[in-house]
Amino acid sequence: MAQQPGKSSSKKSKPSYLYSIIGVALVLFLLGTLGLIVIHANKLSEYFKESIEIQVILRDNVKEEQAIALRDSIAGRPYVKSIEYVSKNMAAERFKKEFGEDFITLLQYNPLYASINIKGNARYVNPDSLAVIEANLGQQSIVREISYQRGLVSKLNENVRKIGFVILGISVMLALVVIVLIDNTIRLAMFSNRFLIKTMQMVGATRWFIAKPFDLRSIINGALSAILAIAGLIGILYFADQLLPELSAMRDYFMTSVLFIGMIVIGIFISLVSTHRSVMKYLRLKLDDLY
Secondary structure (H helix, E strand, O other): OOHHHHHHHHHHHHHHHHHHHHHHHHHHHHHHHHHHHHHHHHHHHHHHHOOOEEEEEEOOOOOHHHHHHHHHHHHOOOOEEEEEEEOHHHHHHHHHHHHOOOHHHHHOOOOOOOEEEEEEOHHHOOHHHHHHHHHHHOOOOOEEEEEOOHHHHHHHHHHHHHHHHHHHHHHHHHHHHHHHHHHHHHHHHHHOOHHHHHHHHHOOOOHHHHHHHHHHHHHHHHHHHHHHHHHHHHHHHHHHHHHOHHHHHHOOHHHHHHHHHHHHHHHHHHHHHHHHHHHHHHHHOOHHHHO
């Protein structure tokens, strides 16, 4: 007689596992979406910072050998992402190509200066670091002045900080919501197994023996939920790349991999903890309290 309720409960529990897997996958998908936004926002910030050009404008009488030697000495410094030397003639050609005007023919001389153009690593593109870099480069005798968009740098860093605080707040709230939703989803799935759990206890099974199959199932379900969520995110990334191919250039594969691994760990951990808590709860309850 004890086997019949067990079979019945087992059959009834199967849909609950399916709903549980789908429910947890949707919640993890939401969490993963925010993670992708954070990763791409960071890469976008780096992209804009590394697009800012620092022009080391050289004096008019500087020989090309001196300019190249200075370029080579700057190139090895940690704040340099890329560097190039632009001679007076190259500067004139670029001006003509960009604006369509041959001012040399009109003026009979080239008023532009040779320069060393630097694009810095993102972590150095902030007002304090750039001030130190400017002071250091300004000490070179062949340097006339240092030019970059100071207002843009300040505004960019200010906006990055604001966006960072907003994303942090949303992340904390969403993390709490994710934990609560997954916990409630698992507990609801375990509710249909309460009589099976109690029946096993009544026939003399130990708590570990009862909890073990449910814990193993929760690990499998948590992993399946995370894999479904990751598949959904990969689909979004694929379609985003089709619409905006430029996004692939800003893809951080390492951080995206870390995010996916984190989703699997979170899915398994919360599912395991919630399932084990539910099993222990029903084992402590009296039979009459299950109805």
